Each structure stands twice: as C-alpha cells, then as structure tokens.
Amino acid sequence: MTTPHPLPIQGTPWPELERELADAAKNDVAWRRGRAPMFIHYAGDDVLDVAKQAYEMYFSENGLGLRAFGSLQKFESEVVAMGLDLLHGGDGTRGAMTTGGTESIMLAVKAARDHAREQRGIDPGSARIVLPYSAHPAFDKAAHFLGLTTVRIPLRADFTADPVAMAAAITPDTVLMVGSAPAYPHGVMDPIGEIAGAASAHGIWMHVDACVGGYIAPFAQKLGLPVAPFDFAVPGVTSISADLHKYGYAAKGASTLFFRDAEHFRHMGYAFDRWPRGQYYTHTLVGTRAGGAIAAAWAVMRYLGEAGYLRITERILATRRALEAGLAPLGLHALGRPELSILAYGSPAHDIAALSRGLMTRGWLVGNVTAPPGIHMMLNLTHEPVVGEYVRDVAAALADAPAAGAEPVIARY
Ligand SMILES: Cc1ncc(COP(=O)(O)O)c(C=O)c1O
Structure with a gap:
C-alpha cells in the first residue's frame, strides 16, 4: 500500500519548498561529478543557463497552439531547418520537433505503417519491422502500441547490424527496416548504406535512429573523422530521428523527426473531427507541448553554432x-x-x-x-x-x- 499523503490543507512558502527540493536530491547520483554514465548531456554551465533562461521565457506557452504562438512556430521551423541542413536534407525534406527519441520513433513507425497501408495495401495487423538486435526498445514499444510485429536480427561479430541477414528476413509484409547511428548498447554505427539499399530494393521504408548520433556525428565528420554517411546523403534513407535533448544539449523534452519528402511526412500527423469542437490536428503523438523545450532547443543551437x-x-x-x-x-x-x-x-x-x-x-x-x-x-x-x-x-x-x-x-x- 502506498503511504497516505493527502494534499496539504494550507500551502507551503517557496523558501521551505526550495529547501525540500534541494534536500530531496541528496541521494541522487552525483552527475555533476561525472558519476552518471547515462541520462545527462552536459555541455557546460553557460549552455545550461541559455537553455534554462529560454525555457523560462516560454514556460507557459504551448506548442500545441502554433496558430496562437507564432514564436514557437518560428523556433520549431528554424530548429528543423538547422537539423535538416546538418543531416544533408535537400529540397523537399521535411521534419518536426517531438518531445524525445521515443516519440520520434513511435511516429516514424506510425508513418511507415500508414504509408505501407496506403501505398502497398499492407494490413497493419500483419505488418513487420526488421531491425538489428541492438536497436532501441522504443521500436518494440511502438510496435506494441501500434499493433505491428518486430523481427530482431542477430548482429555481426563487431556488434554492427548484419545487412545481409536483415535483407534475408524481408517478407511481403515488411513495412520498415531500421539502422542505428549509433546503436545505444555498443555505440557502434550500423551499415546504413547497405540496410537502406536492401530496403529501397524492396520499396520498404528505412528509418535511421540517430537519436544519439544526429547532433554529434555530423560534427565528428566535420572534424575529419571517417564516420560513414548515415543521413539523407544515403539513398534509400526515408526518415531520421535525432534527439536535441541528447547531443543537441537542449532542455529535456526535445527531439526531431525528419522525412525524405512531404509525401512521407504527411503520415506523421493525425487529424480528427468527429466531436463537437471541429477539426483537431497534431503532427505529434502528444497534444500539449512545453513551449519552453522548443524555445530552449532553438536558443542552444543558436548559442553554440x-x-x-x-x-x-x-x-x-x-x-x-x-x-x-x-x-x-x-x-x-x-x-x-x-x-x-x-x-x-x-x-x-x-x-x-x-x-x-x-x-x-x-x-x-x-x-x-x-x-x-x-x-x-x-x-x-x-x-x-x-x-x-x-x-x-x-x-x-x-x-x-x-x-x-x-x-x-x-x-x-
Ligand atoms: C539510439 C536511441 N534511440 C532512442 C532512444 C530513446 O530516446 P528517449 O529516451 O529520448 O525517448 C535512445 C535513448 O537513449 C537511444 O539511445
């Protein structure tokens, strides 16, 4: 049984709450001393300050209401444009911000499912995703929520995805193939070109999970490291997820999802009008979105350059x-x-x-x-x-x- 903890009858003054908030963290992992090997993407106190101040300025604004908040619409479209530029998005590429890697992946799976239903007549109930053993569980979570099946393929000896085995696992019901840039467990880059080649040969959607690498791999490449192409420069890549709250160093609650063209992007959204409040449309899974997370991502990208x-x-x-x-x-x-x-x-x-x-x-x-x-x-x-x-x-x-x-x-x- 949970300990009873009713809402206090009287409110508590902020100084006392501030003390309690600070006190509650005393047994948390000492991430500032480098003790957290995950969860944190710290890039300096100056970057944190920019993110916090931008977040606070747009604390109350809601990314659901882009009609009301032209500011957030501008920030989101500029963040997307900067992200697409980094990932070799050419004319016609599209994208949007989401609240995190899991939401980006969920929406990529949903878009691939709906695209395959429309273009190839594939029943979502029999649709399959072929992905490497190392791919993030968000794909299985998405498949679970959306009624698809995943087929995880063993890795090669160097822990990268095996494109030959993945190609061999393609069936007429395969609606999506996945590669990671890099995969979380071993931090290695999958052979995106080969997976995308196999996918496009069968007319299958190929998603690159660059949630970790999307905002660090392009800079590693610019520093001259031999990181193989993994983005829209690779023919056959249909969509890419890239998290701003990881190596974009933005406030938590910020990711991007990009599409090769408007036709694929179209399947990200959801529209509904059979209720007494008229047309409802979102391009995200969530409804209300923290304006602060959108503003902070924009501000950090502009601050760092x-x-x-x-x-x-x-x-x-x-x-x-x-x-x-x-x-x-x-x-x-x-x-x-x-x-x-x-x-x-x-x-x-x-x-x-x-x-x-x-x-x-x-x-x-x-x-x-x-x-x-x-x-x-x-x-x-x-x-x-x-x-x-x-x-x-x-x-x-x-x-x-x-x-x-x-x-x-x-x-x-
Ligand atoms: C490769 C990869 N994809 C997706 C995710 C999910 O991201 P989030 O925790 O922001 O939902 C992660 C998280 O670590 C990841 O490493």
Missing part, C-alpha cells in the same frame, strides 16, 4: 579516447569500434559483474551491456575531468576479489 558544437564534440571524443587508453592496460577493451560518444567495454578475462559492483561501491552509477557482458558509458563533459579517477577505481575494483555468490548487477532504467 557550428563552432560550439565542434568544440564540445572534440572534447567528448577526446574523453572517450582517454578512457579507452586508460582501460586498455587493465585488459579492458571497447566492444566493437566506437566512433562517437558511447563507450562499451569489457573483457572475457574479467568478471564484469564483480567490476560493476566494485564501481558501484565506489560511488559510480554503472550501466551494463549484457551481450557480451560489459560496462556502458554515454559520455559528456562531466566525464572529462574524472577519467583518471574512474580508471583508478576500475583498477581498484578489479583488484578486489569478487564477493562469493553475490548477485550480478543489472542496470535498470
């Missing part, structure tokens, strides 16, 4: 390389070939569950990879100053004998 994103990208990539270099002498190596900001590492020679426990007891929140056993980190600037400390704690944790019979650590989120 290409130069700012390049500087942050360079520092995050250097942090990942420093971690890899520090862990290698301990016999711990990257799983696959990480190219961006995610490092998953492990070794068959080490008890990863024991290492995870050792890190947790030293105050580090640990995210685990299960296939193969490994430790997962999605890096940001909070990790930059703690690489040495982290590596020393890994060494100390490895030196500890594993506690006999202890339960393996499974990260949940």
